[in-house]
Amino acid sequence: MSELYRVMRPWIFRLQPEQAHALTIALLRLGGGNPVGRWLLNAWFSSGRDDLQVHALGLTFRNPLGMAAGYDKDGLGWRGLACLGFGHIELGTVTLRPQPGNPPPRVFRLVEDEAVINRMGFPSRGAEFLARRLRPGRNDGLVLGVNIGKNKTTPLEEAVGEYLALFERFAPLADYLAVNISSPNTPNLRVLQGRDWLEGLLTPLAAKRESLAQLSGRRVPLLVKLAPDLSESELEEALEALMRCGMDGVILTNTTINREGLRSALAGETGGLSGTPLAAKSLAMVERAVRLVGDRLVVVASxxxxxxxxxxxxxxAGATLVQLYTGLIYAGPALVRDTLRVLRPGNGKE
Incomplete structure (x- = not known):
């Protein structure tokens, strides 16, 4: 943690979590929205490293560190985020239609545990809003992904249609797409991780991708984000389904519903838990996935x-890319720079 953030954090933590988040998004939007702001941010947060390139998913990442989905849901601050040094940024989760998400309060800091519980429920301004925040043919060296999810009111039986529509909308605008079927905050969404449901979703997505690739000449990488609460057999079945359906990668993991070992008085709040208590479980799933899939899927650790x-x-452990989110809340934006300065090069793979 930088000394500046050490001084600022108590004041930031006096704000409600969503207030603090809105403030940082506004600052990133302001700083990233003009050349002077971008120059200052780049100068302040530069790691000085140019030897961390990763070649994966048919893309070149300037480094393996990324911003996880959930932070910039509507694409408001990604230009400022890029100046912190990330090699990729994952926007969303975006839903086809605008929706408010769950009622507040819906985000809780568990300071004693270095954790966060959220039950946001995919608040989103909708696909058309996010699409307007992007542009085709970017040439800024940043890999930009879009994380897609179904609307809360959409029955599972109709979810495939929404994911297909989202894929078609963002395939021309994103470098890769991530299918979110693992948030605990949308009712029954995690049912889609079951083998039959999963193949029923991913098979038409793969077919849609191939048909669009024939028209555009570009095959958009597809990844799937899974929950940390899957059993070993459930994880194995899900990974096998991903490989059978021709997916390119897996993101491990989303937030957990487990509350074991927490000290905070807020531990009983419903929602997904992220942060330090998730570390061991998420790392173990990455290790197991790498052993199971080898080079057949790119593993992204989150x-x-x-x-x-x-x-x-x-x-x-074998992950090709790594994503941050809750770590930034507790350590501040310099965590990106500080991490890049000490990473060992040579972790990328095709």
Whole structure:
């Protein structure tokens, strides 16, 4: 944690979590929205590293560190986020139609546990709003992904249609797409992780991708984000389904509903838990997935990455890319720079 953030954090933590989040998005939007702001941010947060390139998913990432989905849901602050040094940023989760998400309060800091519980429920301004925030043919060296999810009111039986519509809308605008079927905050969404439901969703998505690729000449990488609460057999079945359906990667993991070992008085709040308590479980799933899939899927580690050592541990376990979120809340934006400065090069793979 930088000394500046050490001083600022108590004041930031006096704000409600969603207030603090809205403020940081506004600052990132302001700083990233003009050349002077971008220059200042780049100068302040530069790691000085140019030897961390990763080649994966048919893309070139300038480094393996990314911003996880959930932070910039509507694409408001990604240009500022890019100046912090990330190699990729995952926007969303975006839903086809606008929806408010669950009623507040819906985000809770568990300071004693270095954790966060959220039950946001995919608040989204909708696909058309996010699409307007992007542009085709970017040439800024940043890999930009879009995380897609179904609307809360959409029955599971109709979810495939929404995911197909979202894929078609964002395939021309994103470098890759991530299918979110693992949030605990949308009723019954995690049912889609079951083998039959999963193949029923991913098979038409893969077919849609191939048909669009024939028209555009570009095959958009598809990844799937899974929950940390899957059993070993459920994880194995899900990974087998991903490979059978021709997916390119898996993101491990989303937030957990487990509350074991928490000390905070807020531990009983419903929602998904992220942060330090998730670290060991998420790392174990990465290790197991790497053993199961080998080079057939790109493994992206997300969950419990709170320090530079956490990021390196996931790369050492075989992950190709690593994503941050809750770590930034507790360590501040300099966590990106500090992590990049100590990462060992050579973790990328095709």
């Amino acid at each position: 969950g419990g990455v709170m320090t530079p050592a956490d990021a390196q541990a996931r790369l050492d």
